[in-house]
Amino acid sequence: MGRVRTTTTADGAPAPEPIRFFGTTWVDRDAAYWLRRALVSLGALAATAAGALLLRLGVSGVRLSAAAPLTVLLSLAIGICTALAGLRNWKILTEGRDSLTGWMAEDKALAGVWLAGSVGALAVYFLRSLVEAPGEGLRRAVHDQRTATWQRRRAARAERDARKAARRRT
Incomplete structure (x- = not known):
C-alpha cells in the first residue's frame, strides 16, 4: 500500500482500493464477496497441494539419482524457504508491503528463496482467505x-x- 490513491466516489468520498480477485466487494461483503472468498480459498488450497506435489516429485527425483545423500539437505532447504516465504507473505497480508524490513524487503536478492518457498506463501494465502479476503x-x-x-x-x-x-x- 505504498502508493496513495486519490480516487473518489461521485459525492467526493474516498473510494476503496480494489483487492485482487475481490474488487471492491469487500467493502459491503455482499453475496459476490462470499462466493469469491470460497473460490479463492479453494483455489489457494489446490495451488498449495499442487506445489507440494511438485516439490515432493522433485525431492523424490533427487533421491533416485546418484545424489541421494543430498536429499536431506534439499528437504531442509525447501522447508526453511517455505517457512520464510510463509512468514513474509503473512506479514504482507496483515501489515502491508511497506512494513517489510531487512531481509524480508529483499525482492530481487532473495527471489530464489521466495520461489522455493512458494508453497508456504500459498498456504498462508489459503489460511488468510479463511479469515478475510487477503x-x-x-x-x-x-x-x-x-x-x-x-x-x-x-x-x-x-x-x-x-x-x-x-x-x-x-
Whole structure:
C-alpha cells in the first residue's frame, strides 16, 4: 500500500482500493464477496497441494539419482524457504508491503528463496482467505481512516458555509 490513491466516489468520498480477485466487494461483503472468498480459498488450497506435489516429485527425483545423500539437505532447504516465504507473505497480508524490513524487503536478492518457498506463501494465502479476503483488514483500516477524515472535513466545511450564510443574512 505504498502508493496513495486519490480516487473518489461521485459525492467526493474516498473510494476503496480494489483487492485482487475481490474488487471492491469487500467493502459491503455482499453475496459476490462470499462466493469469491470460497473460490479463492479453494483455489489457494489446490495451488498449495499442487506445489507440494511438485516439490515432493522433485525431492523424490533427487533421491533416485546418484545424489541421494543430498536429499536431506534439499528437504531442509525447501522447508526453511517455505517457512520464510510463509512468514513474509503473512506479514504482507496483515501489515502491508511497506512494513517489510531487512531481509524480508529483499525482492530481487532473495527471489530464489521466495520461489522455493512458494508453497508456504500459498498456504498462508489459503489460511488468510479463511479469515478475510487477503489484505482486507489493512485496506479496510486505511479506507475507514480516509472516510472518517473526509467526513470531518465535510462537516467542518458545511459548518463554515452555514456561518457565512448566517453572517450574510444579518
